[in-house]
Amino acid sequence: MSAYNFREVEQKWQSFWESSQQFQASIDPSKPKFYSLDMFPYPSGAGLHVGHPLGYIASDIVTRYKRLKGFNVLHPMGYDSFGLPAEQYAIQTGQHPAITTEENIKRYTEQLKRIGFAFDWSKEVRTSNPEYYRWTQWIFMQLFDSYYDSDEDKAKSIQSLVEKFEKSGNAEVNAVCDEETLAFSASEWKAFSEKSQQEILLKYRLTFLAETTVNWCSALGTVLSNDEVKDGYSERGGHPVERKKMKQWSMRITAYAERLLNDLEKVYWPEPVKEMQRNWIGRSLGAEMVFKVKGHDLQIKVFTTRIDTIYGVTYLALAPEHEWVDQLITPDQREIVSEYVSTAKNRSERDRMSDVKTISGAFTGSYAINPFNGEKIQIWVADYVLAGYGTGAVMAVPGHDERDYNFAKHFGLEIRQVIEGDLENGSFPGKGGTIMNSAMLNGLEMQDAMNRAITFLEENNIGRGKIQYRMRDAIFTRQRYWGEPLPVYFKDELPYLMDEKDLPLVLPEVDKFLPTEDGDPPLGRAQDWTYKAVDGEFPIEKSTMPGWAGSSWYFFRYMDPTNESQFVGEEAEKYWGAVDLYIGGAEHATGHLLYSRFWTKFLYDRGFVSIEEPFKKMINQGMIQGRSNFVFRQKGTNTFVSAGLKDNHDTIPMHVDVNIVYNDQLNLEAFKNWRPDLADAAFILEDGKYHCGAEVEKMSKSKYNVVSPDDVIERYGADTLRLYEMFLGPLEQFKPWNTNGIDGVFKFLKKMWRLFHDAQDNFKVTDTAPSKEELKALHKAIKKVEEDIDKYSFNTSVSTFMICVNELAALKCNKRAILEPFLIILSPYAPHIAEELWAQLGHETSIIHSTYPIAEEKYLAEESHEYPVSINGKMRAKVSLSLDLSKEAIEEQALANETVQKWLEGKSPKKVIVIPGKIVNIVM
Numbered sequence: 001m002s003a004y005n006f007r008e009v010e011q012k013w014q015s016f017w018e019s020s021q022q023f024q025a026s027i028d029p030s031k032p033k034f035y036s037l038d039m040f041p042y043p044s045g046a047g048l049h050v051g052h053p054l055g056y057i058a059s060d061i062v063t064r065y066k067r068l069k070g071f072n073v074l075h076p077m078g079y080d081s082f083g084l085p086a087e088q089y090a091i092q093t094g095q096h097p098a099i100t101t102e103e104n105i106k107r108y109t110e111q112l113k114r115i116g117f118a119f120d121w122s123k124e125v126r127t128s129n130p131e132y133y134r135w136t137q138w139i140f141m142q143l144f145d146s147y148y149d150s151d152e153d154k155a156k157s158i159q160s161l162v163e164k165f166e167k168s169g170n171a172e173v174n175a176v177c178d179e180e181t182l183a184f185s186a187s188e189w190k191a192f193s194e195k196s197q198q199e200i201l202l203k204y205r206l207t208f209l210a211e212t213t214v215n216w217c218s219a220l221g222t223v224l225s226n227d228e229v230k231d232g233y234s235e236r237g238g239h240p241v242e243r244k245k246m247k248q249w250s251m252r253i254t255a256y257a258e259r260l261l262n263d264l265e266k267v268y269w270p271e272p273v274k275e276m277q278r279n280w281i282g283r284s285l286g287a288e289m290v291f292k293v294k295g296h297d298l299q300i301k302v303f304t305t306r307i308d309t310i311y312g313v314t315y316l317a318l319a320p321e322h323e324w325v326d327q328l329i330t331p332d333q334r335e336i337v338s339e340y341v342s343t344a345k346n347r348s349e350r351d352r353m354s355d356v357k358t359i360s361g362a363f364t365g366s367y368a369i370n371p372f373n374g375e376k377i378q379i380w381v382a383d384y385v386l387a388g389y390g391t392g393a394v395m396a397v398p399g400h401d402e403r404d405y406n407f408a409k410h411f412g413l414e415i416r417q418v419i420e421g422d423l424e425n426g427s428f429p430g431k432g433g434t435i436m437n438s439a440m441l442n443g444l445e446m447q448d449a450m451n452r453a454i455t456f457l458e459e460n461n462i463g464r465g466k467i468q469y470r471m472r473d474a475i476f477t478r479q480r481y482w483g484e485p486l487p488v489y490f491k492d493e494l495p496y497l498m499d500e501k502d503l504p505l506v507l508p509e510v511d512k513f514l515p516t517e518d519g520d521p522p523l524g525r526a527q528d529w530t531y532k533a534v535d536g537e538f539p540i541e542k543s544t545m546p547g548w549a550g551s552s553w554y555f556f557r558y559m560d561p562t563n564e565s566q567f568v569g570e571e572a573e574k575y576w577g578a579v580d581l582y583i584g585g586a587e588h589a590t591g592h593l594l595y596s597r598f599w600t601k602f603l604y605d606r607g608f609v610s611i612e613e614p615f616k617k618m619i620n621q622g623m624i625q626g627r628s629n630f631v632f633r634q635k636g637t638n639t640f641v642s643a644g645l646k647d648n649h650d651t652i653p654m655h656v657d658v659n660i661v662y663n664d665q666l667n668l669e670a671f672k673n674w675r676p677d678l679a680d681a682a683f684i685l686e687d688g689k690y691h692c693g694a695e696v697e698k699m700s701k702s703k704y705n706v707v708s709p710d711d712v713i714e715r716y717g718a719d720t721l722r723l724y725e726m727f728l729g730p731l732e733q734f735k736p737w738n739t740n741g742i743d744g745v746f747k748f749l750k751k752m753w754r755l756f757h758d759a760q761d762n763f764k765v766t767d768t769a770p771s772k773e774e775l776k777a778l779h780k781a782i783k784k785v786e787e788d789i790d791k792y793s794f795n796t797s798v799s800t801f802m803i804c805v806n807e808l809a810a811l812k813c814n815k816r817a818i819l820e821p822f823l824i825i826l827s828p829y830a831p832h833i834a835e836e837l838w839a840q841l842g843h844e845t846s847i848i849h850s851t852y853p854i855a856e857e858k859y860l861a862e863e864s865h866e867y868p869v870s871i872n873g874k875m876r877a878k879v880s881l882s883l884d885l886s887k888e889a890i891e892e893q894a895l896a897n898e899t900v901q902k903w904l905e906g907k908s909p910k911k912v913i914v915i916p917g918k919i920v921n922i923v924m
Helices: 006-021 054-068 085-095 097-114 130-144 159-170 184-192 192-200 253-266 269-281 307-312 331-344 351-356 402-411 438-442 446-459 568-578 592-607 643-648 668-674 707-714 719-725 739-754 772-790 794-810 816-828 831-840 887-896 897-905
Strands: 031-037 073-074 146-149 155-159 209-215 222-224 242-251 285-293 299-304 313-319 360-367 376-382 393-396 464-470 488-491 493-499 531-535 536-539 579-584 615-620 624-634 639-641 650-655 682-684 695-696 863-872 875-884 911-915 919-923
Touching: 006 184, 006 719, 006 831, 031 054, 031 568, 054 073, 054 155, 054 579, 054 719, 054 772, 097 707, 130 146, 130 209, 130 493, 130 592, 146 159, 155 159, 155 592, 159 184, 159 192, 192 209, 192 493, 253 269, 253 285, 253 464, 253 592, 269 592, 269 615, 285 307, 285 446, 299 313, 299 393, 307 446, 313 360, 313 402, 331 360, 331 376, 351 531, 376 402, 376 438, 393 402, 446 464, 488 531, 488 536, 592 615, 624 643, 639 643, 707 719, 707 739, 719 739, 719 794, 719 831, 739 794, 739 831, 772 794, 772 816, 794 816, 816 831, 863 887, 875 887, 875 897, 887 897, 887 911, 887 919
Parallel strands: 031 073, 031 579, 313 376, 579 615, 639 682, 863 919
Antiparallel strands: 146 155, 209 222, 209 242, 285 299, 285 360, 285 464, 313 393, 360 376, 488 493, 531 536, 624 639, 624 650, 624 695, 863 875, 911 919
16 A cells, blocks of 8 residues: 555445444453443434534544453444424425435434444444334333332332222322322222223323423424423424413323432532533422412412511412413403413423513412411412422512512512511411411521421411422423324223234324324324224324433443344343443433433333443533634625735625635635635735634534534545544533644654655564663553543543654654554554554454553653752753762762853852752752
């Protein structure tokens, strides 16, 4: 092969890896396992840009390193291939989303293979493949057939709950269920109709149907999550979104709230991600109590963590969606409140939670009674109160809560401080003549006050102590086509599961991917969308699963992707276990990561898997930002002024495609060909060149700063891309993509290639014994790179490689004993060139089957030290001396140095201070 030809080298070894299945993993109990995983991508039509492979390169380095260290490695890749973008494209073009998804996956796979990842492609999964989603449907069925036993703190079979009902009713059942679930005896249970029994079981099932307030986008024909809504409009397409109640499937993730919270201590995750989950779960210890409504047979339930401030309550605030708002509006307030509610309830919860500046609300005209002192207080509607959190109502204490304060101040409501002796003693008789009043509360520490107040509530049957979570049950359906069908049919308007033998329930063909004219989801367009059960033919659920369904368990399927009888075989699951390293974006902290933990704990409870936490170690890679380039158009002309001269002209900056800019210099011909309106462009140059301006921005098409890895690989090769992405900075940090430095990495690889070849590119490696200097350079690199990978500090490894090659080049090293181990430590980072040179060294097997070299301390020990010699506190010379010398010998040789003698000017020093291995200090 001629001088380093990266195209030939990389194509050769990528073909070899694929044809020989070098990275295929299988169970091998004789080796320790290492399961490395990247958050699998959604295959969009745009393909990968250079920011996407960052985490993949890091995990690939670790997995290749682990193989060299003797681990049996599972490193798979697949695609999260259901999703709204493909469906929207299908709606616009009429093309089936399966077709566009397949095309996008093909493009992604080609790009990933060109980068040289050591993925086990034989284990690829796609969430939209029926053979995959049959098991997503199966897990849904297990959730439907389970309830959460609070006594045993785990999920159990719904059949075991039925047995309890048959034996003793539900009086002694301690389980997570709907709050309005009524008590019944065993005889009453047996007397219930099948429909009534199924309705009761729905109140316990871990996945259930219920009326839920959702973000409904009629233009998209689907329910959107809070993250998909901004200021009342969908983020995708900018369509109006309204809040409305719909019957939706949900999952009782709240049953697992305490375990999800506590078990964060068991995983090695970034602390910010853990904190996001803690805040999302939002555990609060407080009290739930009721306020009677004056003139109504209604009681408003509130939850508070500060019942000790009960005497500071000056109004109640309800969410716009609260079920009793309409009943509470008095005739004189109806027009004002109704208009306010119709506007406020259509703002997403995310917007309402984050908006601290906009204050809006309306007085219903009704009053509530404070149960502690009988005080009459106004009932308002306020959009800072959320229907889905707590009870959808708050007791407002403006003197002790910032949002209540701002609201009260805006509307001129009373703001009252709860201070001992500042209030008249309100009274409410408790058991045994006890009087609960403000003085009793205010004189206590907060926790004591809480405990006294909770006791008072419970004794008087107006409330109870309660642990509340901010997290809500997870809505599990979308009114769209491109998702997993739910294996559910309806009999007497109640849901029943299909038989497992009928899985997968495959997506039907439809004429359009839009809701029906009657407002049904797209599956309502399917012909004969019914299920033939043993007792008749019934309609199938028309909604599909949300995007997070297939991604909540995919890490199990990778272990055993072709198993037709189980979602994962017992042997495979127990061997591979939890993911040892998981790399992906922090934006999934409260979505995918939380749902994956929930499903894993559920599967563990039911005995389907052996682990409770799916991901042991997690790293959030930072974003690679775009580096935009600008040209400067002279106003009113088609003349462009070079950046250094723009201040001398009246110019307007304009983004330019970064792919026609090299080292901030514009390719003039490429620029003219870029757009038709630029064909006659003229230029005012600096020294015959056009210099562009530059700025770091988010990588996006509109800024023309998207860099495709294909373009980089075509110009520099995949090994250069891999090394350069790591060299940009620490993995977790955000950093700009700047092609100005990529030439240096490319030159490093060419310089390394030349260690193995002479000027005519003949292979010149010898078996000559290495020198001490060569061994020292190598073993420094071995030690540093190993430490760096163990710390996931990849950028410093690249620097180490460069230093080592420079040292070896200066020593004119071409020794096998040095270059062979150097290739091994380089191979995780630059696998193609390492494989090629490894083969040229005469090896017949891949370098991945070699062993990571050991850094030997005997080669790292320093034999000499360069002593800085100071005279009267100023460093005047450096003297290299053996570390074996005595203090006296060090002093003698330092004083004999020619430079030191010059500064001494023939005088004898008063004192010489010698610190062996550090300094020599001469005092005159």
